[in-house]
Amino acid sequence: MQDQQAALAPNANDILVDVRGLKMHFPVTTGVIFQKTIGQVKAVDGVSFAIRRGETLGLVGESGCGKTTTGRCLLRFERPTEGQILFDGEDVTKMGDREMRVLRRRMQIIFQDPYSSLNPRMTAGQIVGEPLTIHKLTQTKAEKKDRVAELLSIVGLNPLMADRYPHEFSGGQRQRIGIARALAVEPSFIVCDEAVSALDVSIQAQVLNLLEELQDQLNLTYLFIAHDLSVVRHVADRVAVMYLGHLVELAPRDELYTNPLHPYTQALLSAVPIPDPKIEATRMRILLRGEVPSSLNPPPGCVFNPRCPIAEEECSAAVPELREVSPEHWVACRLV
Amino acid sequence: MAVLLEIKDLQTYFYTPTGVVKAVDGVSYDVQEGETLAIVGESGCGKSVSALSVMRLIPNPPGRIVGGEILYKGQDLMKLDEGEMQRTRGKEIAMVFQEPMTSLNPVLSIGRQMTESLEFHFGMSKTDAADKAVELIRSVEISDAERRLHQFPHHLSGGMRQRIMIAMALSCNPSVLIADEPTTALDVTVQAQILELMKRLTQELGAALVIITHNLGVVARYADRVNVMYAGKVIERGTSAEIYGNPKHPYTLGLMASVPRLDLPPKDKLDPIEGQPPDLADLPPGCSFLPRCRYAIDRCAVESPPLTVVQGAHMSACWVADQLPSETARTS
Numbered sequence: 001m002q003d004q005q006a007a008l009a010p011n012a013n014d015i016l017v018d019v020r021g022l023k024m025h026f027p028v029t030t031g032v033i034f035q036k037t038i039g040q041v042k043a044v045d046g047v048s049f050a051i052r053r054g055e056t057l058g059l060v061g062e063s064g065c066g067k068t069t070t071g072r073c074l075l076r077f078e079r080p081t082e083g084q085i086l087f088d089g090e091d092v093t094k095m096g097d098r099e100m101r102v103l104r105r106r107m108q109i110i111f112q113d114p115y116s117s118l119n120p121r122m123t124a125g126q127i128v129g130e131p132l133t134i135h136k137l138t139q140t141k142a143e144k145k146d147r148v149a150e151l152l153s154i155v156g157l158n159p160l161m162a163d164r165y166p167h168e169f170s171g172g173q174r175q176r177i178g179i180a181r182a183l184a185v186e187p188s189f190i191v192c193d194e195a196v197s198a199l200d201v202s203i204q205a206q207v208l209n210l211l212e213e214l215q216d217q218l219n220l221t222y223l224f225i226a227h228d229l230s231v232v233r234h235v236a237d238r239v240a241v242m243y244l245g246h247l248v249e250l251a252p253r254d255e256l257y258t259n260p261l262h263p264y265t266q267a268l269l270s271a272v273p274i275p276d277p278k279i280e281a282t283r284m285r286i287l288l289r290g291e292v293p294s295s296l297n298p299p300p301g302c303v304f305n306p307r308c309p310i311a312e313e314e315c316s317a318a319v320p321e322l323r324e325v326s327p328e329h330w331v332a333c334r335l336v
Numbered sequence: 337m338a339v340l341l342e343i344k345d346l347q348t349y350f351y352t353p354t355g356v357v358k359a360v361d362g363v364s365y366d367v368q369e370g371e372t373l374a375i376v377g378e379s380g381c382g383k384s385v386s387a388l389s390v391m392r393l394i395p396n397p398p399g400r401i402v403g404g405e406i407l408y409k410g411q412d413l414m415k416l417d418e419g420e421m422q423r424t425r426g427k428e429i430a431m432v433f434q435e436p437m438t439s440l441n442p443v444l445s446i447g448r449q450m451t452e453s454l455e456f457h458f459g460m461s462k463t464d465a466a467d468k469a470v471e472l473i474r475s476v477e478i479s480d481a482e483r484r485l486h487q488f489p490h491h492l493s494g495g496m497r498q499r500i501m502i503a504m505a506l507s508c509n510p511s512v513l514i515a516d517e518p519t520t521a522l523d524v525t526v527q528a529q530i531l532e533l534m535k536r537l538t539q540e541l542g543a544a545l546v547i548i549t550h551n552l553g554v555v556a557r558y559a560d561r562v563n564v565m566y567a568g569k570v571i572e573r574g575t576s577a578e579i580y581g582n583p584k585h586p587y588t589l590g591l592m593a594s595v596p597r598l599d600l601p602p603k604d605k606l607d608p609i610e611g612q613p614p615d616l617a618d619l620p621p622g623c624s625f626l627p628r629c630r631y632a633i634d635r636c637a638v639e640s641p642p643l644t645v646v647q648g649a650h651m652s653a654c655w656v657a658d659q660l661p662s663e664t665a666r667t668s
Contacts, residue, residue, distance in 0.1 A: 205607070230596045274598055287528060
């Protein structure tokens with residue numbers, strides 16, 4: 001495990017976030033008063049990866065694969081069952097709440113749903129200004145007002161809109177408010193959890209461009225969680241693919257998209273529609289059988305084996321380790 | 337091919353406290369026998385409302401179909417009484433909705449929901465209907481069909497629920513199946529399965545398939561013809577080769593440029609359509625796309641462009657349609 005980590009993170013100084021053997025199991029209970037644990041949802045089951053300073057790591061997978069839970073663990077919204085999360089060398093999993101609060105100034109999150117992630121009773125200005133108050137970043141009211149106006153204009157909103165409530169904004173504008181709120185504390189790391197999935201395509205492109213501009217200007221590091229592989233290819237430097245709580249492939253962007261090695265990544269890529277009937281007419285599609293199994297009762301061995309087009313008998317015997325098949329290209333499949 | 341369903345100058349308005357929202361404002365399109373037609377547009381462009389108008393499922397109040405004709409096999413659906421409409425709905429024109437979670441009744445078993453329409457439209461006995469339901473569940477490739485009859489929607493995954501919806505919609509052999517964002521709520525790998533399934537089943541039945549979607553990519557593989565909608569109007573229409581290969585409306589061009597594509601080398605920057613879609617309760621005079629259009633001329637502000645022929649059956653509602661850059665020039 002240690003060797004693997006060393007290789008995953010070639011230069012420790014470059015690494016901002018280092019996740020080692022992360023496990024997040026949620027207990028399933030029965031009974032109202034006398035609760036009994038009857039099982040465990042293994043949302044994340046032994047995931048290791050590192051995020052370098054200034055890069056965007058894409059984390060893709062289908063619903064229920066644990067990508068959001070992984071992101072939430074990094075911010076310690078959940079206390080992981082097992083594993084380490086080193087943020088700039090400090091272990092987040094061992095921190096107390098007070099230390100964590102200080103650290104959260106450096107890590108922020110942008111949520112998927114711009115409708116439910118903003119408090120409807122607060123104005124845009126109050127929403128963006130709240131982190132400033134909590135972290136005591138501005139001293140006077142005037143200073144706070146100026147900073148809020150500045151943040152709103154950074155994300156392309158008119159500062160005069162600060163007095164409006166969320167329902168007065170469109171989906172794309174609300175997402176910009178969410179981004180301004182995340183930027184308020186000048187973080188170095190932002191988890192973008194399906195940050196553009198709920199937006200229409202024309203607006204999605206605007207927000208993606210904004211996120212990239214901000215990354216350049218403010219030297220941000222992103223964990224970009226999404227299910228849309230074309231969007232991830234556009235923004236990410238490296239891409240990690242998750243399936244049922246496990247990391248199945250991790251590679252630099254171009255490598256992953258031109259030379260996907262894991263059968264799941266291959267199927268996932270072949271299912272992404274291309275807006276060109278001429279290409280689609282000749283394109284081969286790998287249609288997977290069935291659906292993602294429940295993480296309450298994952299299949300033995302390689303979790304992908306029941307749906308895998310090339311699975312062999314041995315695949316259900318042991319969980320395949322993530323191994324480096326070519327420089328920086330990691331795959332968890334015994335047949336590759 | 338014969339025209340099966342023809343929508344002429346449909347206007348569906350919603351009367352809200354803040355004003356009249358012209359959700360569908362003079363939309364015309366037709367569906368031919370056995371074809372796959374796509375209606376593409378972003379949220380609020382009126383694509384779903386136009387389909388719900390065909391089914392006469394617009395909640396009234398606040399909504400009302402204020403004008404136009406909906407001709408199904410020559411018969412105006414607007415002139416049918418509710419009883420006649422009920423016999424058309426499901427039997428002649430069926431619909432699959434976006435949300436497989438909310439469009440099934442959570443307190444009725446799958447079997448009950450599937451047999452209901454068979455008993456209503458064909459007067460089948462309970463046992464005959466149950467047999468037919470089992471056959472239908474098998475046809476949408478769900479295992480353990482007999483057991484499924486006694487299960488409830490919450491026992492099934494999203495993909496399976498959507499399969500059940502498709503089985504229900506096709507149970508009465510409709511001539512037209514309207515699918516409103518059938519795969520939006522589903523994962524990519526399941527999305528592909530469901531689309532393949534719908535295409536195959538409608539082909540076997542000889543039914544026309546109308547796919548409503550916001551995702552240009554989803555329909556490229558399946559659609560014969562495409563209608564692009566914006567702010568309550570059809571702004572471009574053509575075969576999918578024409579729409580994807582040679583778009584002739586600035587909005588369609590913009591949509592194509594906004595999506596990152598897996599088949600092209602990654603771009604440094606996406607080329608979004610600037611601005612926001614217009615408020616349908618307060619549309620500007622002239623072309624609704626004008627505020628976001630980079631090819632606009634003076635005429636666009638005063639006169640709304642009608643849908644006119646570009647070439648053959650390829651139509652565009654733009655004054656400068658023939659001066660737009662070609663798609664190939666733009667991407668290279």
